Amino acid sequence: MNIAIDIASWVLLTLGGVNLLIGGIGVLRMPDFYTRMHAASLTDSMGAILVILGIMLQAGLSLATVKLGAILAFLLLTSPTAANALAVSALLAGMKPRTGDAVQRTNHEADA
Amino acid sequence: MDILGLYHYWVFAVLLMTGFYAIVAKPNLIKKLIGLSLFQSAVFLCYITFGKLAGGTAPIVGKGAELFSSPLPQVLILTAIVVSISTTALGLALVLRIKEAYGSIEEDEIQEQDAP
Amino acid sequence: MSTITLLFSIFLLTLLMITTMAIVRTRNLFVAVMLMGIASLLIAASFFLLDAADVALTEAAVGAGISTVLFLGALALTSERERSPSSLPLLSLGIVAIVALIVIYATFDQPPLGSPSAPVQAHLTPWYIESTRELIDIPNVVTAVLASFRGYDTLGEVIVVFTAGVGVLFLLGTGASASAAGAPLSEDNAGLRHYLIPRILGRLLIPFILLLGFYVQFHGEYSPGGGFQAGAIVAASIILYSLLEGEQRALLVIPQGVLLAMMVGGVLLYGAVGVAGLVLGGNFLDYSVLDSDPVKGQQWGILLIEIGIGITVAGVLISIFHAFASRGAA
Amino acid sequence: MLAPHLPMLQVVVPLLMAPFVVLLRPRGLAWAAATMASLMAFAIAIVLALSVVGDATLTYRVGGWMAPYGIELRVDAFGALLLLVITGASSMALLGGQRSLERALPPTREPYYFSAWLLALTGFVGIAVSADAFNIFVFMEVSSLASYVLIAGGPDRRALSAVFKYLIMGTVGATFYLVGIGLVYMMTGTLNLADMAGRIEAVADTRPMIVAAGFITVGLALKAAIFPLHIWLPNAYAYAPHVTTAFLAACATKVALYVLLRFDFLILQQHLSGHAFQFAGYLMPLAVLGILVGSGVAMFERDLKRLLAFSSVAQIGYMLLGASLVSVSGLHAAILHMFNHALAKGGLFLAVAAFAAVTSGWRLEQIGGIARTMPWTFAAFVVCGLSLIGVPGTAGFLSKWYLVTAALEHGALGIALVCVILLSSLMAVAYVWRMVESACFAPDFDAETDADSTPNRDFAAFSHLLPTILWIVALANLYFGLANALPLELAKSAARTLLGGLP
């Protein structure tokens, strides 16, 4: 029975790991601030959930699982808020998101 | 002579010297304070490495485990961390006052204004 | 120490070295402060791997939390970019290299990591563990050593925190005097008032952070924790509140007078416990005379001084934050 | 009832007064409380000194725990003498300095200043009394942080940059010391000084010990402003408020030197073979250079306080020279000079504080004609100056006398050292007399012509307490020049304990 649990947790853990990896690469590859923000928040949400669930399976029914649950709840609450606050303050600070037409306009301005 | 065992001390040495370099070479006062706190945190790492016992766990009695790492270095480092943060706080307060008095936190600019 | 955790800690430490190199090299101070937060987290993780749970918690709470806030507070009032290049880099690099070689030269004769034969393990440690179980009977030996066996060190160390508080208040003046205490609460500019989401969530989270702080404070004998960590966590929550709701409201919640009283009260409480030991016939800071049963006395003593530490550290850190914040507003 | 607890009370009294003083808002009350605490500490120090005469040492187990496990306090002759210097300097500076501090500090910040003063006193006293390596580090940090605050108190903006440099170098020094005791702790497993001394022999591999000794010596040399590492001292003392300099100049660097000597002689030299030769080999040239450079620069310095600060560097060189002779008489001379120099230098800086009340600044030409306006203070200034030079009949002469006799025991090297000592006391004559001459005969300096000086010739602000304190210090200089049984006896037994190993 616990072999099945082990396999399940391993699967969850590897998926979580891959998710984190993608997020990391995403932050490096993305051109501007807002897109990087998107990649980073990906790791925070999906990656965290998978990893912590995997560990909870490992820990089985014990106090540690409860603590892990609390940590998961805390992470789910705070990381999106942090991302939101970061994005709003960036907008306030006057960083323009690079929308499609913006690309042409900047080229246009460059030529003018 | 297992290299792995001494690796921690080499990291300590490198950390110590990175901090020391920042203090000595960087004229910006805040960068000096950052170097100072790195310099001190290197020492914390060195002390904690003393206390580690192979196979030991955190010195909390009662969980069935018998082998414990030594609590003494940990106590010393608890004190040292707070000393480090206090020094940094005072240093930053000084930096603010210097910024107001001199208008700059670059050491060479301050010395120019002071030179008679 | 199983090889896997050793390898993992070596990975962490290598990462740490790279981060510190990056900190020193970057010209943008904001980036440097952020990297310092990461470095301090890495150190806290490696502390945990080296079985120093208490120290990991403190390093995380104080090193990553408070010092980053202080540095950001200072950066807000000074320049974010480092203007002039490093002065005579090669010479200082040379000196630094020499000293590093000396330290490495010294490490060859040192007992390797975790060797049981090292004097550190043999000399004092067994006595501490043995007499904690027998004389003080609390699970967390670190808290026992911190509070009772070397209580005088911790008193000195609370005094260091108090000195830092006095120093910052002396240099920057108290928060209240700078911003007009009586000014009406200007709604618009304070904190992130018009950020709806963070404020709602903050209002939700702050009580839990405070709860965690008190848990760490009173649970210090059983699990990693104690006065310093608790003080730092409580201070972090108040700072979060003042960031969200604006500095005037935070001053309303805990006015300057109360902060000063907390700073002074904590130290005096610690001193009073010590003097009580003196008066009741033992030596200074001897808790066993506090109660008929010496073990109970020790536990009482430790509990009281942990509270004293918690109050002082919280008071000092919050008043330092207010001093920095008010400097900006003035 | 309190007798056995005296070593502890010595630290606890200023320690518990410090937080209390912060609450005393009304003007002058904070000063009164601080002075009262300092005088109580001085009284305790005197009782301790008297009870320690005759090679007795008092030990005290903090928290009731046995020595290597808990922290132990130990007051021996050397510690008692240092306690006298610290508490005496603090009491005199506080008593004399009220008026000059009132002008230097804004009233709202006065309680913080006096609280920092008591914390500095606690730190110094804590170091002098402690017998635990890490405990010394903690109290060293307390005293350093508090002295940064004291120095940064003044109206002069240059004090801020000077204090920042002092903070950086002081913390680097303290952390070097921490690394040093860390390595020693790793090799011996204990932090108690006596226990450490006992266990060093058993240490087979000496490499970490030598590196530890190196770190400790460099760290403490930074704190004690020994020659190449003294760069922070002149600015820090010159731009600090006068009363702070009077206090710190008399004891701050001596405490670090005290720790260095205790560490080196009690622990490292006893058991590390050849370390005595290393200690003398490295530190004697530094001491000689410190003496010559310190006195040399002081001769050409225009600013009165920087001149006295450089002379402090030279005097520390004397103490180090005495210690690096590694003989009982050499150590005896060094320890005695700690006491005598505190008297002389404390008096001089107090006199500068008195002058500053009337003159517009403290450059040499700005104190012209002060001898006529303040004859009594000036007379005390001259007496302290003579004691600094080492004119017979003053305290300074005795330490010079012992230093020369100690040096002469070393044959040819001794003759060279005697020449250095005599040459530098000639330089001392030069710079003290430059001050006296510009004070006596330079034309009266009218502040209006000098651009950056702030004319504050408000005689009303000039209290009569400062001259009386100044004269007490001057008479102490003379008294200890003629009949100094107590410091002599303490210094002698201190030297014996240091070289005879831990009793």
Place this chain on the structure above:
Amino acid sequence: MSAEAAVLASLALPLLGAFLIALAGRISANIREAATMLTATGLALIVWSLVPLVMAGERPQVSVAEVLPGIELAFAVEPLGMLFAALASMLWIVNSLYSIGYMRGNDEANQTRFYVLFAVSLGTTIGVAFAANLFTLFLFYEALTLSTYPLVAHKGDQRSVASARVYLVVLLSTSIVLFLPAIIWTYMAAGSGEFTLGGVLAGKLEGAGVGLLLLLFVFGIGKAAVMPVHLWLPAAMVAPTPVSALLHAVAVVKAGVFAITKVVIYIFGVQHLLDAFVADLLVAAAAFTIIAASIVALRQENLKRLLAYSTVAQLSYVVMAIALLTPLAGIGAAAHIVAHAFGKITLFFAAGAIYTAARKTELHELRGIGRRMPVTMSAFTIGALSMIGIPPTGGFISKWYILAGAYQADNMLALLTIIASTLLNAAYLLPIIYMAWFAHDETFEARAHGEAPWPAVLALTLTAALTLGFFVFHSAVLALARQLLPGF
């Protein structure tokens, strides 16, 4: 009053007097002068009361404080000290009288400070006289330098400050760099610095060490003005004349010579030096100083500087006499201390009187001044004769004994030096006398001037009388000097 109490009283009185004078100075000038005279006479009485005791062979001894183990602040009266103290205290009375006249005549600034410091300097001089060991001697020797420094810099103008600096630098550096190590070496070698008859170092220090230590002492005691370290004396002439008269003719310089004598007799011990043949070094140094100083005196234009160089020469007479190590020369040295004191103080008083009355300091201005100031110039003549050593004056006695001593030690160098220097003395003093009495007086009618104020003139005549008197009544001095003989 027991002898010990008298010794302590003689030390305490001048300091007490200084305090009294300072207080009196606030009230009025006359009371201050009265206080000075009172202190001076009081001191003279106490010191002179000890003379019969010492003549009877008593040696009062008192120890004040134990400064270092084995080194204490102690006083003992022995014949030479008695002689010096009696001389200084007596001449202080005359000098105080003279200063009243001089100060009033020139209405000098802050006179109270002058009298207070004068009293302090005398107190330290008595301290030097009665010192029982090297440490106490050094203590008061330094105190004398420091208390006379403000007197030299009395005028406060640029010139006097500069020369006062020379005065201080030479005296302090020689004492710190040479005298102090010599003392310490003595304490190290002999174990104690007590002045004991027959010498402390006898048998403890041999070979070249003795010579080196002797030179350290001689050149260390800058006040004896042996040639290379004599520069401070001419520089000190910038001080007001009463200072030059008493201090730089009697108290300060004699303290130097007195110290060398005590060192030679009580530290080295005459016999010990004889065996070591190092005394010849001293004789050579003294001889060189005598000749060189006299030649330089010849070229001097300023009266006071001329007298200063003559003092340098005369001091080396005493040094040379002691260095001869023969009983007669010893007596001659003691007599010369007294004779030179009387003679030189008269000359300085005269110079001061001329300055007060006629504001003249250069030699060429003194043409025909004898007719205008007969009393002063006659005293000047007596003083000059005593310097040269012509019979009716005291100088003859001391030179006679020194010559006898030189002959007894059959030291040709000493004999030749004395004869040559006598000629040189005559060469630079007689022309002044001739010019004063017989040359044509060229001062204009408008600036006609009479004698100096009466107290100055009275003091002049007193010292001139003493110079002549010494020729007749020298037995008391010689008796005291003979008590030194066992030392030889």
